Amino acid sequence: MPSDHIDLDRFDREILRLVQTEGRISTVDLARRIGLSKSPAQARLKRLEAAGVITG
Numbered sequence: 259m260p261s262d263h264i265d266l267d268r269f270d271r272e273i274l275r276l277v278q279t280e281g282r283i284s285t286v287d288l289a290r291r292i293g294l295s296k297s298p299a300q301a302r303l304k305r306l307e308a309a310g311v312i313t314g
Contacts, residue, residue: 264309269294273302277312 266274272292276283283291289299306312 264306264311266311269299270302270306270311273299273306274311 269292273288276288276291285300285303286296288303289296292299294302303312
């Protein structure tokens, strides 16, 4: 169930920007571009999807 509010830090905002502009960017490329390793980047993506911030 989507949350009404989620706190976004700079990594989350950068993930959103890249997903909006790059579309189907790979997790590895996304992680490299935001300066995180693959696992934390993937966890952030899943958290944003679970919260309903990212859909589709």
